[in-house]
Amino acid sequence: MKKVAIGIDIGGTNTVLGLVDQEGHVLTRHAIPTETHPDYKIYMNLLTGAIRNLIDTGGKNLEIAGIGVGAPNGNYYNGTIEFAPNLKFKGIVPVVDVLKESFDYPFIILTNDANAAAIGEMIYGGAKGMRDFIMITLGTGVGSGIVVNGEMVYGHDGFAGEIGHTIVDPNGRDCGCGRQGCLETYTSAPGIKRTVFELLSQMIEPSILREVSYEKLSAKMIDEAARKGDVIALEAFEYTGEILGLKLADAVAHTSPEAIFLFGGLAQAGELIFEPTRRYMEEMMLNIYKNKVKLLPSELPPGDAAILGASALVWKEMG
Amino acid sequence: MKKVAIGIDIGGTNTVLGLVDQEGHVLTRHAIPTETHPDYKIYMNLLTGAIRNLIDTGGKNLEIAGIGVGAPNGNYYNGTIEFAPNLKFKGIVPVVDVLKESFDYPFIILTNDANAAAIGEMIYGGAKGMRDFIMITLGTGVGSGIVVNGEMVYGHDGFAGEIGHTIVDPNGRDCGCGRQGCLETYTSAPGIKRTVFELLSQMIEPSILREVSYEKLSAKMIDEAARKGDVIALEAFEYTGEILGLKLADAVAHTSPEAIFLFGGLAQAGELIFEPTRRYMEEMMLNIYKNKVKLLPSELPPGDAAILGASALVWKEMG
Numbered sequence: 001m002k003k004v005a006i007g008i009d010i011g012g013t014n015t016v017l018g019l020v021d022q023e024g025h026v027l028t029r030h031a032i033p034t035e036t037h038p039d040y041k042i043y044m045n046l047l048t049g050a051i052r053n054l055i056d057t058g059g060k061n062l063e064i065a066g067i068g069v070g071a072p073n074g075n076y077y078n079g080t081i082e083f084a085p086n087l088k089f090k091g092i093v094p095v096v097d098v099l100k101e102s103f104d105y106p107f108i109i110l111t112n113d114a115n116a117a118a119i120g121e122m123i124y125g126g127a128k129g130m131r132d133f134i135m136i137t138l139g140t141g142v143g144s145g146i147v148v149n150g151e152m153v154y155g156h157d158g159f160a161g162e163i164g165h166t167i168v169d170p171n172g173r174d175c176g177c178g179r180q181g182c183l184e185t186y187t188s189a190p191g192i193k194r195t196v197f198e199l200l201s202q203m204i205e206p207s208i209l210r211e212v213s214y215e216k217l218s219a220k221m222i223d224e225a226a227r228k229g230d231v232i233a234l235e236a237f238e239y240t241g242e243i244l245g246l247k248l249a250d251a252v253a254h255t256s257p258e259a260i261f262l263f264g265g266l267a268q269a270g271e272l273i274f275e276p277t278r279r280y281m282e283e284m285m286l287n288i289y290k291n292k293v294k295l296l297p298s299e300l301p302p303g304d305a306a307i308l309g310a311s312a313l314v315w316k317e318m319g
Numbered sequence: 320m321k322k323v324a325i326g327i328d329i330g331g332t333n334t335v336l337g338l339v340d341q342e343g344h345v346l347t348r349h350a351i352p353t354e355t356h357p358d359y360k361i362y363m364n365l366l367t368g369a370i371r372n373l374i375d376t377g378g379k380n381l382e383i384a385g386i387g388v389g390a391p392n393g394n395y396y397n398g399t400i401e402f403a404p405n406l407k408f409k410g411i412v413p414v415v416d417v418l419k420e421s422f423d424y425p426f427i428i429l430t431n432d433a434n435a436a437a438i439g440e441m442i443y444g445g446a447k448g449m450r451d452f453i454m455i456t457l458g459t460g461v462g463s464g465i466v467v468n469g470e471m472v473y474g475h476d477g478f479a480g481e482i483g484h485t486i487v488d489p490n491g492r493d494c495g496c497g498r499q500g501c502l503e504t505y506t507s508a509p510g511i512k513r514t515v516f517e518l519l520s521q522m523i524e525p526s527i528l529r530e531v532s533y534e535k536l537s538a539k540m541i542d543e544a545a546r547k548g549d550v551i552a553l554e555a556f557e558y559t560g561e562i563l564g565l566k567l568a569d570a571v572a573h574t575s576p577e578a579i580f581l582f583g584g585l586a587q588a589g590e591l592i593f594e595p596t597r598r599y600m601e602e603m604m605l606n607i608y609k610n611k612v613k614l615l616p617s618e619l620p621p622g623d624a625a626i627l628g629a630s631a632l633v634w635k636e637m638g
Contacts, residue, residue: 083607132474132475132479148468148472151468153467153468153573153574154575155451155467155574156612157575157607157608159607159608160451160573161572161573161575162572162605165605166568166572170603177606249486250485250486253480253481253484253485254465254472254485255465255474255479255573255574256472256476256477256480257474257475258475284486284498286481286484286496287497288392288478288481289476292475292476293475
């Protein structure tokens with residue numbers, strides 16, 4: 001019987017789940033709304049039902065090896081989601097324990113979404129065979145997953161790998177985490193939007209972005225403006241690359257990876273973001289690291305990446 | 320027969336070597352000048368002779384398990400010293416290969432001095448039993464060794480763990496590495512000296528340090544002045560702790576260690592440096608990490624730490 005893993009990605013709005021084979025093909029997929037009710041039990045009932053439904057519809061003649069879950073503030077050691085600011089659940093959600101009550105697969109594992117993306121890249125994507133690399137997710141926030149000696153870095157408490165919350169400037173932009181100047185406030189999708197507004201205030205060049213309100217502006221609009229040669233939009237990518245390059249150079253000085261992968265909405269901008277990031281990263285790096293570290297786009301298909309990453313946890317755990 | 324390891328620390332001025340048992344007792348020790356001649360072969364001959372001499376004088380009735388070497392810019396994978404700015408040797412010195420020509424112990428290993436200090440702390444000191452910790456050495460430079468999942472982080476190229484060369488301010492102080500604003504330019508012994516001179520220019524308070532030239536000022540004098548209540552000296556420790564705390568908070572966001580150990584001259588200042596560093600580190604850390612990470616002094620005796628760290632490489636390799 002063909003082996004598959006169940007991959008579940010718990011996002012702020014929706015939870016997506018699917019059956020994934022060892023080559024990274026998503027055979028069946030489902031989605032449910034992530035419960036807006038603060039009581040996680042209602043959501044976990046819904047999720048358990050959705051998993052059963054997934055198995056019933058797509059699981060015939062397949063052997064299910066386990067369940068992998070990716071979630072914001074997911075803790076690998078405890079199998080819990082802990083105080084996730086973007087989810088409605090209060091406190092600690094014991095996802096793995098609840099799933100174990102209903103399913104007795106040998107592997108039921110949870111980690112945070114960026115770590116799941118890193119493991120997805122390692123199992124199915126561009127990091128195959130790499131023992132030391134970093135995954136950076138540039139989306140609504142900035143997440144990261146660090147792999148050292150072929151193993152995910154979870155740290156003492158299961159929360160390692162928050163490069164998005166390293167500090168660019170202690171007196172910098174307000175961050176949702178309550179501090180100031182985190183990398184995330186500059187290099188996420190909202191971050192580049194903030195940069196555009198800063199540049200609109202500083203520069204006097206005309207720009208099509210001057211016609212758009214803060215509420216309406218999106219990272220995609222900045223991308224499109226830059227491709228049309230808009231000076232403000234181009235400068236916003238330059239500045240974003242400078243800040244990201246600086247902090248990636250710091251990250252290299254910690255774990256000296258073979259490659260850094262960029263994933264998520266902002267990474268879709270391609271060379272608009274890769275070129276300045278690579279240039280500043282090389283400029284800011286200590287000599288011994290120069291021209292060694294590859295800056296690469298994730299090879300996971302954006303639409304399925306979350307499910308793939310979560311499912312990869314199972315194959316990784318099986319060794 | 321009692322087992323011992325030979326620990327060798329290659330410093331800019333002297334090379335120290337000793338026979339160390341598994342409990343961390345240095346049974347015999349020697350020192351030779353580190354060759355000032357650019358040809359490493361002359362030095363390696365001297366070193367090989369010193370090792371033989373060490374074994375002849377102290378090695379009777381002892382079984383030698385191997386040789387561990389700590390050196391600036393030491394590369395674990397290659398067993399080489401590569402382009403060390405503080406040593407006179409040009410290019411690449413194949414230390415391990417040369418030692419293997421003369422000695423056939425099962426383990427002959429080299430790494431950089433800060434990594435050796437970390438392994439020393441893990442085998443003999445305060446990091447016994449810890450699987451995730453960071454060693455920071457505050458000396459002439461700032462070195463670091465990062466341990467994750469019980470293993471040293473060497474990275475893809477063997478040069479991981481250069482937290483001293485993460486960047487505090489891209490427009491900051493000139494660093495010996497050719498860049499600007501590295502942590503090392505603020506929190507090393509010369510770094511706090513530079514801070515005192517900056518403060519002497521900014522502040523108008525009287526200070527006994529106003530009577531000392533840059534050449535004559537030492538970290539020890541700043542320490543002594545601070546203990547007498549000198550305002551400039553106290554402010555220098557406060558500022559040093561602020562910068563160190565900021566970058567340690569960043570380091571925590573990478574590997575989430577159980578503890579960070581401080582070692583070296585500046586760490587000898589005790590609470591003068593630990594108190595502000597701890598305070599700022601806690602202030603700058605992401606919520607999920609707060610009040611979890613211990614900031615501790617190294618438990619290795621300063622005089623023997625270099626030999627101990629180097630010898631610990633052998634026990635670590637033996638598992």
